[in-house]
Amino acid sequence: MTFELTIDGAGETTATFIDIVDPSTGAVTARAPCAGAAELDRAVAAARRAFPAWRETPPDERRRLVGGLGDILAAHAEELVALDILEGGKPHAVAAPVLDLAVQWVKALATLEIPVRVLDDNPDRRVEVHHEPLGVVGAIAPWNFPVFLSVWKLASALIAGCTVVLKPSPLAPLAVLRMGSLIRDQFPKGVVNVLSGDDALGPLMTAHEGFDKISFTGSTATGRKVMESAAPTLKRLTLELGGNDAALVFPDVSLDAVAPALFWSAMGNSGQVCIATKRIYVHDDIYDDFIRAMRLQIDATTMGPGGQPGAMLGPIQNAPQFQRLQSLLADCRANAYKLHQGTAPDGNGYFIPATLVENPPHDSRIVREEQFGPILPIVRFSTEDEAIALANDSPMGLTATVWTQDMARARRVAQRLQSGNVWINEASALSPFVPFGGRKQSGVGVENALDGILEYTAVKAITVRTA
Template sequence: MTTALRRLRNYIDGEFRDAADGRTTEVVNPATGEAYATAPLSGPADVDAAMAAAEAAFPVWRDLIPAERQKVLLKIADRFEERAEELIAAESENCGKPIALVRSEEIPPMVDQIRFFAGAARMLEGRAAGEYMDGFTSIIRREPVGVCAQVAPWNYPMMMAVWKFAPALAAGNTVVLKPSDTTPASTVLIADIIGSVLDELGHPRGVFNVVCGDRETGRLMVEHKVPAMASITGSVRAGMQVAESASKDLKRVHLELGGKAPVVVFEDTDIAKAVEDIATAGYFNAGQDCTAATRVLVQESIHDEFVAALAKAASETKTGAIDDEDVLYGPLNNANQLAQVKGFIERLPAHAKIEAGGEQVGDKGYFFAPTVVSGLKQDDEIVQNEVFGPVITVQSFTDEKQAVEWANGVEYALASSVWTKDHARAMRLSKALDFGCVWINTHIPLVAEMPHGGFKKSGYGKDLSAYGFDDYTRIKHVMTSLDG
């Protein structure tokens, strides 16, 4: 006897719809490795319909005064709180995430971020009006860019959806959002929440649309003639493809891509405290985080002590079922990701040493043990490339100059951290590290008021903060003659 799979659907112009050609793909729970739902595999007709709906709704949504858009976002935030348990259940099934951690670590910041952007809608920035030429007054208008094609990743499906739709809607844009093909469930639920709020407050249904599908669906969205902007959170390869596709008609592009965060630990740090925090920041969400603390550079005088303490912390870190409140993280998201993480371990050079973990856990699902690898060199594959799994690497450096050289010696530049009691050193490193974020004696906290985004192959554009809001606006200069 087989269990019927739940049927997920696109959300286009206020209606839930199957793909126009009826194609679907199975959605797998990574904790069990078994399918639990089907989702549309959307094609050109579905993308056309969603873009048409967003385009039709744009003039009305754009012309609302900011206070009206704020009301909508505040109501959406309230509804997220009211339906939190549904969101938690959907995300846990989506990703295999521990229920308790989704409840404590994802719902509150998501709600806060929506409310932040609700306020940002009413705080448009621009230079003061003035006379910069005799007889003329200049003013600056900040306007929405138009329809936004947005593609969210599978590591934080709900939260990354919020990071995309909240600033876009607050600024007056309309949205067509595609979740990852492996994690559509929570995004479809978000569509139901936002759609109900738009209906309740009498706003156009096409303001927010969700189209499920695979990479081809995403390509169709980015290359479509309607969107003025494409935003993606994903791999470097995906980001490059989006940038290339968008360049054909000069769409604005917003990219948040991979990371390989250096964690620079000096000999004067509190080792026990640093290890505790770094292990949490490295293994949280199974290391499937672009900012994860997975590349540790530790001063040689404390290297052995640090590695021993980190290996012990790894052995005490649990992964497991979604209803186990003692686990820090659940499975890797999909079979391909599990194979990728295994591949990094299998290809380790002879000089590397696995201090803890290094193997799959259990006989079902995609669980991988908390892992520590030492003895690595700067040009090793596992140091240079993003693993995106619960694997922390350790290198030993001699002095500050070498630490900075190695920290910056990768193609990614999203996040980093420095661990030291020396304030001057911390200030020097915060300047020298070529990363979009530098944490000092901590790693991974984010707040709605501060920007998140990187340099180099980690992409460009900012999420969160007023800078993230500004990315979804355009600037217009208006000059008027004072000669009546």
């Protein structure tokens, strides 16, 4: 299959390309166009030309067209899932449900209307608050869930009345490029543009004067660079960044229920999820039993290439992340931390076995750093206050979970955790109708729900003196 950029409603290719590696084998299996400054300038110009008419398109029509995007994704689900398996290494049991979620997300967001708030209405004066689209948005998506996290940005920006230049990660651009080609006729020319490129394209976007807003999902380190690059033009920003997400497990839980739920909250997609459980704090009274239950989960889990029938965990998506995880494992071994590991395929693929790290110190790398892979530290605690202090002692604050049958304690602990989202007795419970965003160095702004759509608008207060 030939993959194209989408600029001003048409397909384009480039003189240079980027190689796409299958992480299950380490082999190059495809290539994608490598857009540079010239292609970016033309895409931004197209989005700028399209903006006035799109802004004036009735909101109901914009929402109808966005809902139709969901229909297109559903109609081409098999093809998009196959691309996600190829470039992401995901097992089919992961890739297919995530594509279904993307369809549900688009259709759900398309039901949300932007209200006009009336703050005052009396015989002398009426005060209204309107939300107007910001303009042209640069949307930068990550490599772990390319289509799903792209449509978070795309749907909200389009509903708000903005036009978009969407850039997938150079490590996983194929499914997003294909989505761009599939939806060219769904929107007016220039409203949606899709560019792939190497590591130089992102900085060109964040510094480009033609963008009114940048919406970025990725690491905290890159988020800092995005903010710095956007500062000269004071672009509006949404940054959904890293998380070192803590789970607190109290002694009154049912281990039969909690261990599988926490195992998959940590290991799903081989841990390559921003909201994955990255560190678990378990009360002393049940620590040993919890470890035994988690070991059983690892021993029952099959890791293999995305196309392998029955595979539950796949490879790490890219070589740099694979090497970073190897470094974390080497540090654990050098410090003689107790490990329990599953099995991983031999060969040239980027496979890291599912690994438990038993009670490492609080200042260890595996506890302090976001691993973004299937290596999970499990740490003891004695008191509620200790657990909260350990969970909060991090520069990140994306999500957290609390596991207990005592609802008074659950609510009390949740209120004290410094995270943008806290889930009680469940994990990763995202919804298109619930705002999602991080605290501290886990991000700026929110995505999803009406709050996320409003991130693509500017507030205008109109006061009419009627007397």
